[in-house]
Amino acid sequence: MWNRITVGKFQELYDILQGKNFDSDIARDIALLSALEGKPADYYEDMLVTDFRKEKEKLSWLSLSDIPAVPIPSRLKVNGREYQIVYEFDQLNAGQFIDVVSVSKTPEENILNMHKLLAAICLPIRRKKFWGITRGEALGKYGDIPFHQVAEDMLSVPILQAQAAALFFYRVWEEYLRVIPGCLERKVQQGRTLTEMEGAMYLAALSTRDGAG
Numbered sequence: 001m002w003n004r005i006t007v008g009k010f011q012e013l014y015d016i017l018q019g020k021n022f023d024s025d026i027a028r029d030i031a032l033l034s035a036l037e038g039k040p041a042d043y044y045e046d047m048l049v050t051d052f053r054k055e056k057e058k059l060s061w062l063s064l065s066d067i068p069a070v071p072i073p074s075r076l077k078v079n080g081r082e083y084q085i086v087y088e089f090d091q092l093n094a095g096q097f098i099d100v101v102s103v104s105k106t107p108e109e110n111i112l113n114m115h116k117l118l119a120a121i122c123l124p125i126r127r128k129k130f131w132g133i134t135r136g137e138a139l140g141k142y143g144d145i146p147f148h149q150v151a152e153d154m155l156s157v158p159i160l161q162a163q164a165a166a167l168f169f170y171r172v173w174e175e176y177l178r179v180i181p182g183c184l185e186r187k188v189q190q191g192r193t194l195t196e197m198e199g200a201m202y203l204a205a206l207s208t209r210d211g212a213g
Contacts, residue, residue: 001061002068007115007162008155009035014111017064029056036062070160072168076122078153083122084139085165089176094200096120096142100173114166115154119147121169122154177201 012035022028030044033055076083086092099120103113124140184202
Protein backbone atom coordinates (compact mmCIF):
# COMPACT_ATOMS: atom_id res chain seq x y z
CA MET A 1 0.00 0.00 0.00
CA TRP A 2 2.87 2.38 0.74
CA ASN A 3 3.86 2.31 -2.93
CA ARG A 4 0.59 4.12 -3.73
CA ILE A 5 1.19 6.99 -1.31
CA THR A 6 2.63 10.26 -2.58
CA VAL A 7 4.51 12.89 -0.59
CA GLY A 8 1.40 15.07 -0.44
CA LYS A 9 -0.80 12.24 0.78
CA PHE A 10 1.81 11.17 3.32
CA GLN A 11 1.97 14.69 4.75
CA GLU A 12 -1.82 14.70 5.04
CA LEU A 13 -1.81 11.35 6.85
CA TYR A 14 1.06 12.42 9.11
CA ASP A 15 -0.80 15.56 10.10
CA ILE A 16 -3.83 13.47 11.07
CA LEU A 17 -1.79 10.87 12.97
CA GLN A 18 0.04 13.55 14.94
CA GLY A 19 -2.99 15.80 15.40
CA LYS A 20 -4.22 16.51 18.91
CA ASN A 21 -7.63 17.94 18.07
CA PHE A 22 -9.52 14.66 17.74
CA ASP A 23 -12.08 13.83 20.40
CA SER A 24 -11.57 10.09 20.01
CA ASP A 25 -9.63 7.42 18.14
CA ILE A 26 -12.72 6.82 16.03
CA ALA A 27 -12.71 10.45 14.88
CA ARG A 28 -9.05 10.07 13.91
CA ASP A 29 -9.75 6.82 12.06
CA ILE A 30 -12.56 8.49 10.13
CA ALA A 31 -10.22 11.31 9.11
CA LEU A 32 -7.60 8.78 7.98
CA LEU A 33 -10.10 6.75 5.96
CA SER A 34 -11.50 9.89 4.39
CA ALA A 35 -8.00 10.98 3.36
CA LEU A 36 -7.10 7.57 1.95
CA GLU A 37 -10.36 6.75 0.20
CA GLY A 38 -11.36 10.23 -0.87
CA LYS A 39 -14.79 9.93 0.72
CA PRO A 40 -16.43 12.53 3.00
CA ALA A 41 -16.34 11.99 6.74
CA ASP A 42 -20.12 11.60 6.99
CA TYR A 43 -19.89 8.53 4.74
CA TYR A 44 -18.20 6.75 7.64
CA GLU A 45 -20.09 8.53 10.41
CA ASP A 46 -23.39 7.13 9.09
CA MET A 47 -22.14 3.53 9.09
CA LEU A 48 -23.18 0.83 11.51
CA VAL A 49 -20.43 0.00 13.98
CA THR A 50 -19.99 -3.46 12.46
CA ASP A 51 -19.51 -1.98 9.00
CA PHE A 52 -17.10 0.66 10.28
CA ARG A 53 -14.95 -2.02 11.89
CA LYS A 54 -14.55 -3.65 8.50
CA GLU A 55 -13.62 -0.32 6.94
CA LYS A 56 -11.09 0.30 9.69
CA GLU A 57 -9.20 -2.81 8.61
CA LYS A 58 -8.02 -0.74 5.64
CA LEU A 59 -5.79 1.13 8.10
CA SER A 60 -3.99 -1.96 9.38
CA TRP A 61 -0.89 -1.25 7.27
CA LEU A 62 -0.63 2.40 8.30
CA SER A 63 2.29 2.75 10.69
CA LEU A 64 4.92 5.46 10.41
CA SER A 65 7.50 3.08 11.86
CA ASP A 66 6.91 0.43 9.18
CA ILE A 67 7.60 2.37 5.99
CA PRO A 68 9.56 0.06 3.67
CA ALA A 69 13.10 1.03 2.74
CA VAL A 70 13.96 1.38 -0.94
CA PRO A 71 17.23 2.18 -2.78
CA ILE A 72 18.30 5.83 -2.69
CA PRO A 73 17.18 7.37 -5.99
CA SER A 74 19.43 9.54 -8.14
CA ARG A 75 16.55 10.92 -10.19
CA LEU A 76 12.86 11.60 -9.77
CA LYS A 77 10.30 11.44 -12.58
CA VAL A 78 7.03 13.23 -11.93
CA ASN A 79 4.35 15.10 -13.85
CA GLY A 80 6.14 14.63 -17.16
CA ARG A 81 9.42 16.11 -15.87
CA GLU A 82 12.64 14.52 -14.67
CA TYR A 83 14.91 15.86 -11.96
CA GLN A 84 18.44 15.06 -10.87
CA ILE A 85 18.89 14.94 -7.09
CA VAL A 86 22.01 16.75 -5.90
CA TYR A 87 23.52 15.08 -2.85
CA GLU A 88 27.04 16.55 -3.26
CA PHE A 89 27.37 19.81 -1.38
CA ASP A 90 29.96 21.24 -3.74
CA GLN A 91 27.28 21.16 -6.44
CA LEU A 92 24.75 23.20 -4.45
CA ASN A 93 24.69 26.97 -4.76
CA ALA A 94 24.14 29.49 -1.96
CA GLY A 95 20.46 29.86 -2.79
CA GLN A 96 19.91 26.13 -2.40
CA PHE A 97 21.63 26.14 0.99
CA ILE A 98 19.41 28.97 2.17
CA ASP A 99 16.28 27.20 0.93
CA VAL A 100 17.25 23.92 2.61
CA VAL A 101 17.87 25.64 5.95
CA SER A 102 14.60 27.57 5.75
CA VAL A 103 12.45 24.44 5.38
CA SER A 104 14.22 21.94 7.66
CA LYS A 105 14.67 23.11 11.23
CA THR A 106 12.78 20.44 13.21
CA PRO A 107 11.93 16.75 12.62
CA GLU A 108 8.28 17.68 12.05
CA GLU A 109 9.21 20.35 9.53
CA ASN A 110 11.39 17.81 7.73
CA ILE A 111 8.23 15.82 6.98
CA LEU A 112 5.73 18.60 6.37
CA ASN A 113 8.24 20.43 4.14
CA MET A 114 9.69 17.37 2.44
CA HIS A 115 8.45 18.56 -0.96
CA LYS A 116 10.25 21.87 -0.45
CA LEU A 117 13.48 20.15 0.58
CA LEU A 118 13.37 18.02 -2.57
CA ALA A 119 12.66 21.13 -4.64
CA ALA A 120 15.79 22.73 -3.15
CA ILE A 121 18.12 19.84 -4.02
CA CYS A 122 16.73 18.86 -7.43
CA LEU A 123 17.78 20.20 -10.82
CA PRO A 124 15.69 19.77 -13.98
CA ILE A 125 16.96 17.48 -16.70
CA ARG A 126 16.56 18.89 -20.20
CA ARG A 127 16.29 16.61 -23.20
CA LYS A 128 18.26 17.69 -26.25
CA LYS A 129 16.33 17.11 -29.44
CA PHE A 130 17.35 17.45 -33.07
CA TRP A 131 14.66 17.18 -35.70
CA GLY A 132 12.32 15.79 -33.03
CA ILE A 133 14.72 13.02 -31.98
CA THR A 134 16.25 12.96 -28.48
CA ARG A 135 20.02 13.11 -28.78
CA GLY A 136 21.07 13.51 -25.18
CA GLU A 137 20.32 15.49 -22.05
CA ALA A 138 21.60 18.45 -20.11
CA LEU A 139 21.30 19.44 -16.48
CA GLY A 140 19.36 22.64 -15.94
CA LYS A 141 20.14 25.32 -13.37
CA TYR A 142 18.50 25.96 -10.04
CA GLY A 143 15.67 28.37 -10.68
CA ASP A 144 15.13 27.42 -14.33
CA ILE A 145 11.77 26.14 -13.13
CA PRO A 146 10.22 28.32 -10.38
CA PHE A 147 10.73 26.87 -6.89
CA HIS A 148 7.01 26.72 -6.13
CA GLN A 149 6.39 24.74 -9.31
CA VAL A 150 9.13 22.21 -8.53
CA ALA A 151 7.79 21.89 -4.96
CA GLU A 152 4.33 21.26 -6.39
CA ASP A 153 5.79 18.49 -8.56
CA MET A 154 7.45 16.94 -5.52
CA LEU A 155 4.09 16.51 -3.79
CA SER A 156 3.32 13.85 -6.43
CA VAL A 157 6.53 11.87 -5.91
CA PRO A 158 6.02 8.42 -4.30
CA ILE A 159 6.81 8.73 -0.60
CA LEU A 160 9.09 5.67 -0.65
CA GLN A 161 11.46 7.34 -3.12
CA ALA A 162 11.11 10.76 -1.52
CA GLN A 163 11.84 9.55 1.99
CA ALA A 164 14.86 7.53 0.86
CA ALA A 165 16.28 10.65 -0.80
CA ALA A 166 15.43 12.98 2.09
CA LEU A 167 16.81 10.72 4.84
CA PHE A 168 20.07 10.19 2.98
CA PHE A 169 20.44 13.92 2.35
CA TYR A 170 19.76 14.79 5.98
CA ARG A 171 22.36 12.31 7.22
CA VAL A 172 25.00 13.86 4.97
CA TRP A 173 23.74 17.38 5.71
CA GLU A 174 24.00 17.00 9.49
CA GLU A 175 27.55 15.64 9.29
CA TYR A 176 28.58 18.37 6.87
CA LEU A 177 27.20 21.16 9.03
CA ARG A 178 28.94 19.66 12.04
CA VAL A 179 32.43 19.96 10.56
CA ILE A 180 32.19 22.93 8.17
CA PRO A 181 32.30 25.79 10.76
CA GLY A 182 35.73 24.75 12.01
CA CYS A 183 37.09 24.43 8.49
CA LEU A 184 35.85 27.88 7.47
CA GLU A 185 36.98 29.53 10.72
CA ARG A 186 40.49 28.22 10.10
CA LYS A 187 40.37 29.70 6.61
CA VAL A 188 39.45 33.13 8.02
CA GLN A 189 42.22 32.89 10.63
CA GLN A 190 44.65 32.33 7.78
CA GLY A 191 43.56 35.65 6.30
CA ARG A 192 41.63 34.14 3.43
CA THR A 193 38.24 35.48 2.35
CA LEU A 194 35.16 33.28 2.33
CA THR A 195 33.27 32.94 -0.91
CA GLU A 196 29.55 33.71 -1.05
CA MET A 197 28.88 29.98 -1.01
CA GLU A 198 31.13 29.41 2.01
CA GLY A 199 29.47 32.29 3.84
CA ALA A 200 26.06 30.74 3.24
CA MET A 201 27.32 27.37 4.47
CA TYR A 202 28.77 28.94 7.61
CA LEU A 203 25.55 30.77 8.46
CA ALA A 204 23.53 27.62 7.77
CA ALA A 205 25.73 25.60 10.10
CA LEU A 206 25.50 28.20 12.87
CA SER A 207 21.72 28.53 12.59
CA THR A 208 21.33 24.77 12.75
CA ARG A 209 23.65 24.49 15.73
CA ASP A 210 21.92 27.34 17.58
CA GLY A 211 18.53 25.77 16.87
CA ALA A 212 19.68 22.45 18.29
CA GLY A 213 20.88 24.18 21.41
